[in-house]
Amino acid sequence: MAGNGPAPQKDAIRRNKKPEFTQLIEDGSVHGPDLPEGVLPDGQQWHPVTRQWWENWRSSPQATRMLSAPDWDYLLDTALIHHNMWMNGRWDFASEVRLRVAKFGATPDDRNRLRAEIVTVPEVSEGLDTDVIQMSPYKNRRGRLLSEE
Structure with a gap:
């Protein structure tokens, strides 16, 4: 079976260089x-899969x-192969x-081999008043402690 060997470990460290991962941010x-x-030939429609x-x-x-047109062209060529695979059962x-x-x-x-990791950004939700720590009691105490010096 062809391949590129085992994927590098995410936490693998060399003495002369730390691994640098590119973060791929899921922006939605x-x-x-x-x-x-x-x-597609003969007026075919793309397979739903x-x-x-x-x-x-x-x-x-x-x-x-995937910033350039050749990236998408290469993926389109792959989509044609994918379509043929699913439409004609060419596994x-x-x-x-x-x-x-x-x-x-x-x-x-594959992402580990490319030194890329996916980062999901958590959605910011509306905060409730009960979620916020009231800092005024702490500020008052701090003021009292500092004024006693």
Whole structure:
């Protein structure tokens, strides 16, 4: 089986260099183009699984690093293979799709190999008055202690 060897450990440390991971921030926005229409032979429509796969990539944190048209062109070529795999049951294409999406960091091992980690930003919720610590008693006590000196 072809591959690049084992993925590096996330906490692996060399004496001369610490590993640096790129943080991919999940921002919730959609990047890249829609799947183009009219590119499949005989007027076929994209397979529903391929449509969902494409939308998952567009909204993924990895998409924030796909800044140029060639990145999306390469993923579109992969989508054509993915479509053929699902439409015609050509599971022998699965290994090619796996190798291609690994370049974008599809799995945790792929991201570890690329030294990339996904960071999810927690949503800020409305705070309740009971969640806020009232600082005035502490300020008053501090003032009293400082004035006694």
